[in-house]
Amino acid sequence: MLQEKTVEIPDFIVVRELANLMGASPIDVIKELMNAGVMANINQRIDYETAAIIAEEMGFEARPVAPPEEEEEVVEEVRPAKEQFYVEDRPEDLVPRPPVVTLLGHVDHGKTTILDAIRRTNVWSGEAGGITQHIGAYQVEVDGRRITFIDTPGHEAFTAMRARGAQATDIAVLVVAADDGVMPQTREAISHARAAGVPILVDINKIDLASAQPERVKQQLSNEGLIVEEWGGDVLCVETSAIQKTGLSDLLESILVLAEISDITANPDREAMGTVIEAQLDQRRGAAATLLVRNGTLHQGDAVLIDDIHGRIRAMFDFRGQQVEEAPPSMPVEVLGLSGVPVAGDTFRVVEDKRAARELAEERAQEKERPPDSQRPSLVSLEDLFQQMEAGEAKELRIILKADVQGSLEPVANSLERLETDELKVNILHQGIGHIGESDIMLAAASQAVVIGFNVEPDGAARSLAETEGVDVRIYDLIYRVIEDVDKALKGLLEPVYREVVLGHAEVRAIFHIPDRGNVAGCYVTDGQAVRNGLARVRRDSRVVYEGRVASLRRFTEDVAEVRSGYECGVGLEGFGDFEEGDVIEIYRMEQVTPP
Ligand code: GDP
Numbered sequence: 274m275l276q277e278k279t280v281e282i283p284d285f286i287v288v289r290e291l292a293n294l295m296g297a298s299p300i301d302v303i304k305e306l307m308n309a310g311v312m313a314n315i316n317q318r319i320d321y322e323t324a325a326i327i328a329e330e331m332g333f334e335a336r337p338v339a340p341p342e343e344e345e346e347v348v349e350e351v352r353p354a355k356e357q358f359y360v361e362d363r364p365e366d367l368v369p370r371p372p373v374v375t376l377l378g379h380v381d382h383g384k385t386t387i388l389d390a391i392r393r394t395n396v397w398s399g400e401a402g403g404i405t406q407h408i409g410a411y412q413v414e415v416d417g418r419r420i421t422f423i424d425t426p427g428h429e430a431f432t433a434m435r436a437r438g439a440q441a442t443d444i445a446v447l448v449v450a451a452d453d454g455v456m457p458q459t460r461e462a463i464s465h466a467r468a469a470g471v472p473i474l475v476d477i478n479k480i481d482l483a484s485a486q487p488e489r490v491k492q493q494l495s496n497e498g499l500i501v502e503e504w505g506g507d508v509l510c511v512e513t514s515a516i517q518k519t520g521l522s523d524l525l526e527s528i529l530v531l532a533e534i535s536d537i538t539a540n541p542d543r544e545a546m547g548t549v550i551e552a553q554l555d556q557r558r559g560a561a562a563t564l565l566v567r568n569g570t571l572h573q574g575d576a577v578l579i580d581d582i583h584g585r586i587r588a589m590f591d592f593r594g595q596q597v598e599e600a601p602p603s604m605p606v607e608v609l610g611l612s613g614v615p616v617a618g619d620t621f622r623v624v625e626d627k628r629a630a631r632e633l634a635e636e637r638a639q640e641k642e643r644p645p646d647s648q649r650p651s652l653v654s655l656e657d658l659f660q661q662m663e664a665g666e667a668k669e670l671r672i673i674l675k676a677d678v679q680g681s682l683e684p685v686a687n688s689l690e691r692l693e694t695d696e697l698k699v700n701i702l703h704q705g706i707g708h709i710g711e712s713d714i715m716l717a718a719a720s721q722a723v724v725i726g727f728n729v730e731p732d733g734a735a736r737s738l739a740e741t742e743g744v745d746v747r748i749y750d751l752i753y754r755v756i757e758d759v760d761k762a763l764k765g766l767l768e769p770v771y772r773e774v775v776l777g778h779a780e781v782r783a784i785f786h787i788p789d790r791g792n793v794a795g796c797y798v799t800d801g802q803a804v805r806n807g808l809a810r811v812r813r814d815s816r817v818v819y820e821g822r823v824a825s826l827r828r829f830t831e832d833v834a835e836v837r838s839g840y841e842c843g844v845g846l847e848g849f850g851d852f853e854e855g856d857v858i859e860i861y862r863m864e865q866v867t868p869p
Contacts, residue, residue: 371532374421380458566606675713795843796842819849
């Protein structure tokens, strides 16, 4: 037909431009390319013949154009700047590598079931008959291309890794149950993936249920700013039933499409570096760690350095338990031969030889032996924000905002956003309703953010995590106070403040009445330590029933200054005797955040 739409295609064309010419989504073009057996990413050049086939498949008539004289194609490299592992590589040394995928989403929406279903059905080249070891990550093969799945789903582990400086994930699959829809942890997961700058693919799971409402889920997701392709957005969305094992190949294919667009590459011809996925001490084999190679190729016999741990790779196994001699980029391998057990999220790198590894490790160990700073400086605190900004270290104030009710969340968020200046942006990484939890603190630590609680408090675990991670947590009950503080912080006017340092917790196990002294609680110190004269509060369920000070502290009949975790003691509190079994006494002190 003559009216057929035509496109003029030069000898070579970048995928993105071909899509533009046809007014089509680059994703569709990449899909067509994949159907035609061509793996190309959005910035890749394809030749006229290939482009013409794709154009025709997509309903266009292709015609060649003579390239304009002297035209030079500039292929833009899109590589996330945050990726510490790739900085030294020249673009021409980089080749595509398998994407590393983590499943995020609300509890019980099916993450583990999906991971299991994929592992059972798609594990690559199956002479091992699908039998896999659990090493924290596994790989599948789809049409000759691999995908690496991190086996610990959920944003907690994902962000804990980031907080240690490791971003192991390239793509986040957001699992939403078709019956349940977007839930609080779905929102958290979205914020965590966004804060990490990781592209999100949506998997609407449990599609088999009679109560499944996938369209409602898409609607809810659009309220969160995730607009699926079908609705004119650019978020890939698949529907699966992990139980009935349907839709899984769609999921895998979409992951590969998203990987193409995201331009996930590495240089296999260099010394390896990457991330510790998990590690344990094995009675028989010594320290065993799963390493995910992020760049380069890891070989048996390589000398590695992981923080203050060193070693030579004595043996490597893939997730099927088969011994391998080398591991290319994105491959997880369990390695033996380390001097100790590293921590998940630590970075490993291959160094020249075993001696260098040992010396570097010893240096690091010595550094650690110096008396620890009692308080690690906050990554970001409102007080030093202005200085950091002046020093060019801070360009935006990142905030995690939690409030008791939706009605206060929005006004606080809006007013905070209005405070931003030309120099300093205000970026609310996550906002949600409910107490401040560990996951909020982790997100703050991983993203150099401060946590603001409006009429909500951190729970015990979050409090101590904030302490160890040095995260600035601020609690307010009046909007104008939040605004005032943040405004002052942006202008460098914030006065130093005091903050709580939690020293420990003791659980009340028995109550004794002592004549003349009232009631004393027989306690077990569950963490940290109890100290005499420390400040104390008593928590019962989630309420605080007392705020005051420790009046007496005894071990057996002796007065003592402190009692460490794992020991029993008697605690008397100033002006309080109304203990109940199961109460938790939190002992803390106040400390000035910035020196005067
Ligand atoms: P996770 O907490 O996200 O890892 O969720 P799980 O994988 O543990 O799944 C929670 C529950 O949902 C389990 O009882 C699963 O059997 C069930 N489940 C998972 N996927 C599906 C599905 O596709 N359909 C149905 N009907 N149930 C599912």
